[in-house]
Amino acid sequence: MGYDLKMRIWRGDQSGGDLEDHTVEVSEGEVVLDALHRVQATQAGDLAIRWNCKAGKCGSCSAEINGKPRLLCMTRLSDFDTSETITVTPMRTFPVIRDLVTDVSFNYEKAKELPSFAPPPRDADNKRRMQQIDVERGQEFRKCIECFLCQNTCHVVRDHEENKPAFAGPRFFLRYAELDMHPLDTHDRRELAQGAAGLGMCNITKCCTEVCPEGIRITDNAIIPMKERVVDRKYDPLLTIGNLIGLRNKDTEGRREV
Amino acid sequence: MASTETRQATRETAQAGVNGPTRARIGVKTLRTDRWWLYPLATFAVFSAFVAYATFRAVWGHDYFAEPYLSPFYSPCLTDSCVKGSSDFGQPFSWWGLSPALIILIFPLGFRMSCYYYRKAYYRSFWLSPPACAVAEPHARYTGETRFPLIFQNVHRWFWYAAVVVSLILTYDVVLAFGPAEGESSGIHMGLGTLLMLINVVFIWAYTLGCHSCRHIMGGRLRHFSKHPIRYKAWTLASKLNARHANYAWYSLFSIAIVDVYIFLLAANVFNDPRFF
C-alpha cells in the first residue's frame, strides 16, 4: 500500500533556486498535493504552495509535474510508477514568487480589459428568457475554474514575454466567445478580440485544450469559432457586401461594436 | 556549428521565454519525461513523405487514369494533355502546357494548408512553434497569424467552398468507377479500385463536413440555435464530425495517397484490378 516517494521540488524565488530532493511516505489513493503537504508538515514547514479546495474546483494549485502543467490536487500518484521520481516546479510562464507559488496577476489584469456582459432590459414580467440550447455553449466555457494552466502553457506568452501586453490568452478568448455567443448580449466584441486581445496571435496549436483540467474544448469550441466570427466581420467580402445591401444576419441584430 | 545569428536568437529566447529574469530558474527547455517529440517527428515524417510523393505525382503527368478509375490528384482533368476518357468536364484549359494536376490541386492543397487541424500539425512539427506543449520553442520572435503571410489563413472558408466542389467531383468519380473497365459490358461493375475510391470519398466528406469553417457556416455563427432548428441540427452533425477532424484529416490523406498509388500501379500495368462483378 504505502511506499516512499522520491520527489524533486523546485525551491527558490526570483533571485534563483534549485530542485530539492525529498523522500516522503505516501499511501494509496493519494495525489501529488498530499505528498507535498506531508513534505510541508514534516520536512519543510515553509514550503510555499498555493492551494485551496483540493477537489479540482477552485483552480489554485496549478503547477508543473514532470514538466506538464497540471493541478496538484488532481494528479494521482497512481498515475506514476512507484519507483519514478516526481518533479514539481512552479508554472513557468508567470513570475515566480516563492517555491511553487507564482504571480498570476497577469490574468487578473487581462480580466479587467474585457468589456462585461451588456444585457437588454428584462421582459415585461421582470424575467429573462433564454433557451437551454442557446446557453449550453456558454455554459461549457463557464466551467472554467481559472487555474490559468492554459495561459501558462500557451507558447505565445510562455516563450515570448514581450507578447504579454498584446495577448489576452486562451482563458479570455473563452470569455470573448462566451459573450459573443450569449443569446442576450448587446455588444459586438469581434473587432476587440482580434485587435486588443490578440486573437490573431493564437496559432491554434491546442496546448490550452490539452492541459485544461475541466476538459473544456477551448480551441475547437471557443478560439476557432471566435476566429471564424472575426472572419465574418473582417475577412469575408461576401458578408460585407451583404451587409451593405441590407442582407444582414438577423440573428446578430441589435449589437453594438465595442 | 550555429551561426552568430542563431546564437544571438537563442540568447534572446533565453532572455524572453521560460528562462526570463522573473521566471523560476529551471534552466532547461522542458522537464517533460514522456515522448513528447514523437508526435511532431511522426507528423514531420509523414507530411514530408506525402508532399514529396504528391509533388512527384502531380508534376509527372502520367499513369493517373485506368478505366474507369481517375486518380483524385487529376480530377477533374481539364487540359489537352488529359488521356482519353479522363476528362469528364471537358478541357477548357487547352492552352495549359504543364501537368493537368497542377491546375486543380491548388484547391485541396489550399484547403488543407489553411485547415485548423493541419495548421496545428505543421506549426508544431515543421515550425516547432511550439514542438509540444510546455516545451520551449526555438524562435526569438513570434507574431502568430497577425501579419503577412499567415494572416491569409483567414481565407480558409473560401477553400472550404472549393473543397465542397472538389468533393462533389470526387463523388461523381466514384459513381463513374462503378462503370465498366476496358473490355467489360456496359452496366454496373465493381472492382477493388471502386471500393478504395468509395472509402476515400467517404473520408473526404467526413473531413470536409467536419471542417471548422463548415461548422461555423452551418450554424456556429448564430447566437440563437432555438430560432433556427434546421441549422442547429446541421451544426450538431458538423460538430460531431468536427470532434474527430484530426482523425479524418489523417485518414483522408492516407486514402487519397492509397487510391492514387493503386491507380498508378493499374495504369502502369503492374497488376490487374480484381473485379468483383
Place this chain on the structure above:
Amino acid sequence: MTGNVMSGDGTGGMERHTYDVVVIGAGGAGLRAAIAAHDAGARTALVCKSLLGKAHTVMAEGGIAAAMGNRWPEDNWEVHFRDTMRGGKMLNNWRMAQLHAQEAPERVMELEDWGALFDRTDDGLISQRDFGGHKYARLAHVGDRTGLEMIRTLQQRAVELGIDVFMECTITDLFKDGDKISGAFGYWRESGRFITFEAPSVILATGGIGKSFKVTSNSWEYTGDGHALAMRAGASLINMEFVQFHPTGMVWPPSVKGLLVTESVRGDGGILKNSEGERFMFRYIPEFFKSETADTIEEADRWYEDKKNNRRPPELLPRDEVARAINSEIKAGRGTPHGGIYLDIASRRTPEFIRKRLPSMYHQFKELADVDITAEPMEIGPTCHYVMGGVEVDADTQESAITGLYAVGECSGGMHGSNRLGGNSLGDLLVFGKRAGEAATAYGSSLGADRPKIDEADVKAAAESALAPFEVEGGENPYTIQSDLQQSMNDLVGIIRTASELEESLSEIEAFKTRAKAMKVEGHRQYNPGWHLAIDLRNMLIVSECIAKAALAREESRGGHTRDDFPGPDAVWGTKNLVVNLNAAGTGVDLHEKPLPVMPDELKTYFEEK
C-alpha cells in the same frame, strides 16, 4: 490592486489605505457586499486570503434557493419561509428567514443580469431543482456547479465596477476607537509585509470553521477568522453548537475523505443503501416530517414523476436527519468496506442523464476515486460542512453589537437556526451581502468627517502579535497542533455528542491553547504557510472552544446538534439561543442564554395550519 503587486515602499514597511468600507472575504457574501457598497457610493476594499474567485463558494454545487415559481407557480416566499424555519427547527431568526425568502428571487435575477447562465426550463426561464427540506423545486442551478457560476459572475461584476481587491492578504486584527470600528490590520501572504486599513465600516464575510474538524468539506481557509475577529472586537456569537454535517461526503480514498457529494444526487433520484442493500431511510423518518414524507418505496419513486400526489422520498429529509441516519447505520455495522454507506444513482438513472445533470460529480469520482458513478454506487459518509452559528447580527442591517462591524454569510448567525437547508446558503450570501454593503455604506457616510481613528499603539501591538510565532525558541510545529485539534474535535465534538466527551474536549482545547503559545515557525515572512497556519490556529482554537462549550450547555438534540445523553428536542431549549463572548481576560469563552426574538403573530399562522 492585487495581492501580487508589490508596492514600491520596500520590505518591512507598513502599507496604509483608507476606505469607506472594507470587506473581509471574497466569497459570495463578500463580493455581494462589496458590490452593494460600491453601488451605494462607498470607496470599497475587498480583502481575501486566497486569489479572487477561489473562495469556498465555488464548492457549492446544488443551487440557490429562491421562490421564483418558475417550475411551481404555487411557490412563494411564504412557503420558502416556512420551509426554512421548519428546517432550522424553529430556532432561526425569523426576520432573517423572512427577508431571505422575500429577497432571494430578485438577487438571483441580478446574477442573470450580470451574465450568469443558469439552466433553463422549457419556457426559457431559470430552471429550479428539488432539494432536501424544500417543498417545491426551488433551486436555481447550473448543472452541479452553481457556486462556481455565482462566484464567477460576482467576481466579473466586481472587476467591471473596478472595486479594489487585495488578494492573498490576511486580516489578523480589527481596530476600534472607543466602541466603534476604526480599521483592520493584516499581512500580505506573498511578502509578509503588514497592511493597515482605515475604515469606519468593516464587513466580515470570512465563511466557516470547518477546518477545526478532521473530516470536512471545507478548505484550509475556513479557520473561523471572522468569528474570532468579531469576538476579539467585543461582538458575540450565537448558535455555535450547531454544526452541519453534510450527509454525503466522499469516504475514499483517504486523501479526499470529507469532500462533498452534492445533495443534487439525491434530488435527481439517488438513493441511500446500507451494506445489506436495504434502502434504510424509511426507518428514520422523524415524527416532525412524517406527514410530508413517503413511507413506501413505491410512493417515494412515484414522487420524482408526480410531485403533486405523492410525498417526498425520505432521502430528501433535511441534512441533519439524513446525516444521523447514515451515522447510525455505520455504527450498527451495516457500513461499506471503507466505512460509509452507498449512494446509488447508477441503477436508477441512465448514464446520459447522470453525466448531464451531475457532470462535476462524475468527474470528481472518476478522477479522484476511479469510480464510474454511472455504473456503480458511490461510498459516502457524513462530513463537516457548515456552521449555522456565527456573529450575532441585526437582521435588517447585519450589524453586530459593535458599531461599524458587520457580518454576512456563513460567519453570521441566526438565519439558519439549528440546521440549514441545502440551497439556502447561496441565497443567504446574496440577500444579506447586499443588505450589509448598503447598511455599512450608510453608516459610514452618516459619520461625515468625524471618523473613528486608529491608535498607533494598537497597530504596533497587532504587528507584534502577528510576529510572535517567530520569536519562540524550540516550540512545536503548528501543523502538529492543528492536526491534533482536528482529530480531537472530530472524535469528541462530532455528529453525536455526550457531556463527558464534550468536557474532555474542553480540557483538550485548554491543552492545545498552552501548546499553541509555544508554537514555532521556521523560515521567514515571505509566503510562509507555516506562519500563516500559526496565526490561523489561534482563531481555530477560540472557535473550537465556542462550539464545545455551547454544545455542552445545550442539553437537547436539535438540528445540527445531537446529544446522545439528551436524544430529543426540548421545548424550553427551543425558546432560546446560546450566546458566547470572549471573556474579560481574552483567554477563554463566556456563555449565556438569550431568548429567541419573538415572531409576529401573522407569521406564526404559517406554522399552525397543517
